[in-house]
Structure formats: structure tokens, C-alpha cells
Amino acid sequence: MKIKNLSIIYVIILLLTGEFVVAQDNYIELVNLIRKEKVDSLKVKIAQTHLNSAIRKSDTLNMANAYLFLSLYQPSKKVAYIDSVISITKSKNYLRFPSVSYLQKGVIKYELGQYIEALELYVKASEAAKKSGNDRIYLIAKFNIGLLKNMSGDREEALTIFNEYINFIEQKPEHQDQFNYNRVLFALADSYIHTKDLALAKTTIEKGIKETLKTNDSTVYSYILVTSGIHQYLLNNYSKAIDSLKKGKKLITKFDDSETRIATCDYYIGRSYKDLGNEEKSIFHFKKADTILRKTKDVIPDIINIYDYLKAFAKSENNYELQLEYLNTQLELDSIRHANQVSLTRNITKKYDAAELKSEKEKLIKQFERDTFLKNNTINFLITLSIILVLIAIYGFRKSYLNKIRFQKLLKEQKQPKVDQSEIIKNVNEELTKKPDIDIPTDVIETILKKLHDFEDKKQFAKKHYTLNSLAKELQTNSAYLSKIINVYKNVNFANYLNNLRIDFAVDQLSSNKSLRSYTIQAIAEEVGFKNAQSFSSAFHKKTGIYPSYFIKHIKP
Structure with a gap:
């Protein structure tokens, strides 16, 4: 309630x-x-x-x-x-x-x-x-x-x-007054009802009735009486539930202008009659609640599913137009409910999500059109829907195929033999003769390149968070020289140079170290030199075309 x-x-x-x-x-x-x-x-x-x-x-x-x-x-x-x-x-x-x-x-x-x-x-x-x-x-x-x-x-x-x-x-006690106390008891009873703690609900309802009668608080007494009716309904005591709900409803109409409370009463009275097998009285009260909801647009999450009963009733009468009308009302009220709730709590639940309701609406529209010989719209809808589904399927298959190809390519590259140190030194000398003049002495370039190879070979890039200045200082050179040499001889800027080394190292480690695969992405990122999971995942995808989570999931155990 x-x-x-x-x-x-x-x-x-x-x-x-x-x-x-x-x-x-x-x-x-x-x-x-x-x-x-x-x-x-x-x-x-x-x-x-x-x-x-x-x-x-x-x-x-x-x-x-x-x-x-x-x-x-x-x-x-x-x-x-x-x-x-x-x-x-x-x-x-x-x-x-x-x-x-x-x-x-x-x-x-x-x-x-x-x-x-x-x-x-x-x-x-x-x-x-x-x-x-x-x-x-x-x-x-x-x-x-x-x-x-x-x-x-x-x-x-x-x-x-x-x-x-x-x-x-x-x-x-200095903050206590009976007026406040009664209302907190009502709020508690209502919450216990909806959290299905019926034993505590019973205790709180009895206490609330006692306190409100003692203080002649007819307002809260009527609310707790309705809550008692809901409690009896949940206990399957349908006749008692109807009695309490009708009494509470009668009292509320005398002093409370909130029609939503009346709608709540009618909803649970309707539910009680339905479970007693009295379909006629059940639908009568559901329709009364529907009238109030349409008028006030004040949506109560508990009772919006009256439209499930009303739609079922309309369907049993073969009245597809009325069924569609109830569904449209449900969609409208559900939309209002969602808009009202979206910023109030992070754990909002609802009986039907928008997609399910829209899907149900489309089925009813098609049924209605078949019965009235209006099939063209249905055919167009199906064609459009089929095209969309095919496009979605193609996109999904293509993405899956590309990920698989990239994964296999990555494994193949990872299995290729590593270049030995003598070959690295030879390559350095060859690179010096092929690359353009960058206004840095040849012996300095050669020294820095060899130190970079040593830096790579010892996996120092994975040990701490390097900046251009800190690495230049460690290699005993200046940042301007180091930046030029990396750009010309490694064909990437400094940031991508470090990221590529770390990603190659991550691929190698994940392929060979089974226990590392059980780490979180954040932990793996830190192991290979990244500050956080986001930068690691972005760099991994940029270099390989797939995300680390995909790689870990598909690599052989």
C-alpha cells in the first residue's frame, strides 16, 4: 500500500x-x-x-x-x-x-x-x-x-x-508524540507486508490498531485496517481480508481525498474475490481500480498488475479491442511509474519491462488486424522485423568471426620463436644504416637502442609506471633523444611503445600462466604495468582487436 x-x-x-x-x-x-x-x-x-x-x-x-x-x-x-x-x-x-x-x-x-x-x-x-x-x-x-x-x-x-x-x-521520549508514533507503526506494518515478513507484520498491525484506538486516531486506524486486510489476503483468509478492506475503504472515503488508497482497497478486494472463485465481483473491483488509475495517473507499483487480470478477462470475452485498450493503459502507467522511480532508488523492480509490454502490444495489434482483414500492416511489420533481426544476426556473426580470427592470429604470433640477443644487436646495426638522419650521434643512437632492447628483455616495463623523463633518466640520456629514437626506430610514440610491450607480455603470461587467468582484469593490468583495468583493456583491444576478457575465456586451459 x-x-x-x-x-x-x-x-x-x-x-x-x-x-x-x-x-x-x-x-x-x-x-x-x-x-x-x-x-x-x-x-x-x-x-x-x-x-x-x-x-x-x-x-x-x-x-x-x-x-x-x-x-x-x-x-x-x-x-x-x-x-x-x-x-x-x-x-x-x-x-x-x-x-x-x-x-x-x-x-x-x-x-x-x-x-x-x-x-x-x-x-x-x-x-x-x-x-x-x-x-x-x-x-x-x-x-x-x-x-x-x-x-x-x-x-x-x-x-x-x-x-x-x-x-x-x-x-x-522528549521527541515522542502519539501522532508520529502511530504513523511509523503503519509504515513498518506496510513494509513488513511487502517484504513478506508476515509474523512481524501481524505484531505491528495489532500494536498499531491498539495505539490508534487508544488515541482515537481514526486516520491511521483506517490505513492500518486496510493493511490488516492485505495481511489477511496474504494468509489466504480471503473473507476476513474483504471484511477489513471494505471497512477501511469506508472510513478512508470520509476524510482522505487520496483516491489511490481506494484503488488499493479495490485491488485487494478484487484479488480476494478472484481467489474465492467469484469472477464477477473480482472484475467489478478491478475495473473500479482501473477507473481511479486512469483518472489520477498516480501509479502504485503493487496494483498495476490489475491489467493482467483485465486483459485476461477481455481475452476470454474475445474482445481484442478492449484487451488492446487495457494494454495501452498498462504501458502508459508503467511508463509513468518508471519515470517517477528512476532517480528514487537504485534497485527498482517492475513486473513487466518495456520490451515485453511492447512485444505483447504488437501481438495484439496483429491479432486485431487479422480479425478485421487488415493484413498488409502485419506483413510489412514482419518484413521490417525480419530485416532488423537478420542485420543484427549478421553483425553478431561477423563480430564473433572477427574476434575468432584475431584470437587465432594472436596465438600464432605468440608461438613464434623469440629473436636471440645476437640477432638483436645485428638488427640494431642494420637499423642505423637504413633510418634517416635524426641529428643524434650514431654512437648515442646505438647505445640507447641496445639499452632499450635490454629494458625490453628484462621486462622492466612491467615493474613500475614509467614516464618519458623517468625512463630517459634510467637509460642515462635525455627525453628529447629518447623520444626521437623511439618514434623513428620503434615506429610508435612513447606511450604506445610501452603499451605494446606490456600487451605482448600480458599475452605471453596469460598463455603460459594458468593461475594468472583466474586474476581480475584489474590485477592482471597491475601485473603487466598498467595503472587500471580500463587503460589495460583499451590498450589490449587497440593492439589485438579483442578484449582481454575474450582472450582469457577462449584460451585453452
Whole structure:
């Protein structure tokens, strides 16, 4: 069940506690005056009087206090008042400001379904609270983030957050009030339901019912009653589930304007009737939930699969047009759900991914077209799809073939006999007569080339991260000479010269050293002289045409 309209109440209760701004006695005076009044217009008048006084005194803190109360009792100007609080306190570090104003604006965004913006504001509230050392607001902001996670399906992480918050309340009586406590119990019960911990869900639901009845908290009582119905459904007690869900639904319609809660009730009532074998009542409630979802576009991950039942019903009636309509609605709502969830949690799950839904839609379209003798579009679609699949297959086969050829070539080159030292010295002398004059004394070139061959032969390139200057210093020459000689006699620049040596060494080692193949790519990279796996993989592919992971996978054990 989606926990909505809950976080706004937290902020209101937060603002009505006596622990707000210790440094300002007139805040407590403002709280006490407002609490005495029963009519909102008189509360607004008191807050406005305090605001005018604070403005005359340039008292930023009390201006913020007054604006915040005005935002509570003048809903039409709520956003403007909260923005005023943020504007005058964003550079301050008061105990409760600007964290409370960020929190309250986040709640507004949440209620509008603007979840990404809500998350950003909750994060700001959390950061401001941490900066001012206000643990309570920090945990309330975190709790609201937990509500977002819960809504998006990240139940386990949300459950951890809720438990952290309820422990904070229970361990610090000065922060505890029954109103908050009831709602945390509801959030916990809801999370236990969705993490399938039915034993803890049962305990928490019973505790929540007891506490809400004791305090006459009819709002949360109705929510927990619905959660109890869902719990009974999961226990296969379908008749009890229907009873609790209908009672909860009736209570919710009296004071909660959130139609999504009603949709949740209808969904689980429908599921219960279906499992009892009453198809007619089941479809009736699924259709009621569908009507609400189409109207509000407020997608609840738990109940979006009503369309699986509705599509199956339409199919059983041979109504392909209605089946397609339900599928299109499911696709639209699933798209909205995905957009809302994408930045809220890194572990988002959904029943159907876009590709599966689109594929199902295409099948329904083809069925509909066959039944109405519109076959041309189907044939064109199949031809286009076949061409795409053939092109994809050709690309895949070609890539696989080229990788195989490159792999075999690499193995063949690796197995060729190594040139001995005497041949290397002979080649150096021949190179000196063939290469163009590079304005470096011949004896210097010969000396550096021999030292480079010695550097290569001893595999020094794999021992540390060389730069042009560090290698020149080691070879007792200067970087300008070394760079020219490598460019002319090795036909590559210095960076590629080192990379090529290391890749050849890596190929040789991976071919002969079986244990090295069990290393991670990062570890192999470090073994042959690279700083990280990315640079190693890039250099390996550049020289060989394949990646090291492919080479390791296909080399003989």
C-alpha cells in the first residue's frame, strides 16, 4: 500500500512541538497563542501580527517562524510562504531553519507526484539538519525518503529507515508524540507486508490498531485496517481480508481525498474475490481500480498488475479491442511509474519491462488486424522485423568471426620463436644504416637502442609506471633523444611503445600462466604495468582487436 498524505502530517506535528527554537522565547509564545485558537482565521491573524513585528525588528528567525505558521493555515499561499522562509534562512544555520522549510516544500512536491523534486528537497533538509546538529529533523527527512523508497518498491531499504526512526522515537521520549508514533507503526506494518515478513507484520498491525484506538486516531486506524486486510489476503483468509478492506475503504472515503488508497482497497478486494472463485465481483473491483488509475495517473507499483487480470478477462470475452485498450493503459502507467522511480532508488523492480509490454502490444495489434482483414500492416511489420533481426544476426556473426580470427592470429604470433640477443644487436646495426638522419650521434643512437632492447628483455616495463623523463633518466640520456629514437626506430610514440610491450607480455603470461587467468582484469593490468583495468583493456583491444576478457575465456586451459 502506498503511504501518501502521511509526510505532511509529520511536518505539521513537528512545527507544533515546544522544542523548536531554543534561543527565541517569543516562538513559544506564538505556539501557545495559536494552540488556544480554534478558528484558522484567528490563527492567521496572530501569525501575521508576529510577522509584522519581526519584520520591523529585522528578526529573521521570528520572521521564518511566522511565515511557517502562515503556510499551515493559508493553503492557497503555502508555497509562497515556504519560499519566503527558504529565501531568508538558506544562508543561516538555525536549529530548525532552513531544514524544516526544505522538508515542508518536499512534502508539497511529493503530494503533487513530483517525486524527484521531493527527493532533492528532502536531501537538502537532511543536509541542513546535519549541519545544524538537529537529529530529529534529519531522521524525519530520512523517514520521508523512506516513504519514497517504499513507494518505488525498494522495501528492504525503506524498512531499515523506518526501524531507525522508530528506535529514535522510542529511545528519546522528549521527541515522542502519539501522532508520529502511530504513523511509523503503519509504515513498518506496510513494509513488513511487502517484504513478506508476515509474523512481524501481524505484531505491528495489532500494536498499531491498539495505539490508534487508544488515541482515537481514526486516520491511521483506517490505513492500518486496510493493511490488516492485505495481511489477511496474504494468509489466504480471503473473507476476513474483504471484511477489513471494505471497512477501511469506508472510513478512508470520509476524510482522505487520496483516491489511490481506494484503488488499493479495490485491488485487494478484487484479488480476494478472484481467489474465492467469484469472477464477477473480482472484475467489478478491478475495473473500479482501473477507473481511479486512469483518472489520477498516480501509479502504485503493487496494483498495476490489475491489467493482467483485465486483459485476461477481455481475452476470454474475445474482445481484442478492449484487451488492446487495457494494454495501452498498462504501458502508459508503467511508463509513468518508471519515470517517477528512476532517480528514487537504485534497485527498482517492475513486473513487466518495456520490451515485453511492447512485444505483447504488437501481438495484439496483429491479432486485431487479422480479425478485421487488415493484413498488409502485419506483413510489412514482419518484413521490417525480419530485416532488423537478420542485420543484427549478421553483425553478431561477423563480430564473433572477427574476434575468432584475431584470437587465432594472436596465438600464432605468440608461438613464434623469440629473436636471440645476437640477432638483436645485428638488427640494431642494420637499423642505423637504413633510418634517416635524426641529428643524434650514431654512437648515442646505438647505445640507447641496445639499452632499450635490454629494458625490453628484462621486462622492466612491467615493474613500475614509467614516464618519458623517468625512463630517459634510467637509460642515462635525455627525453628529447629518447623520444626521437623511439618514434623513428620503434615506429610508435612513447606511450604506445610501452603499451605494446606490456600487451605482448600480458599475452605471453596469460598463455603460459594458468593461475594468472583466474586474476581480475584489474590485477592482471597491475601485473603487466598498467595503472587500471580500463587503460589495460583499451590498450589490449587497440593492439589485438579483442578484449582481454575474450582472450582469457577462449584460451585453452
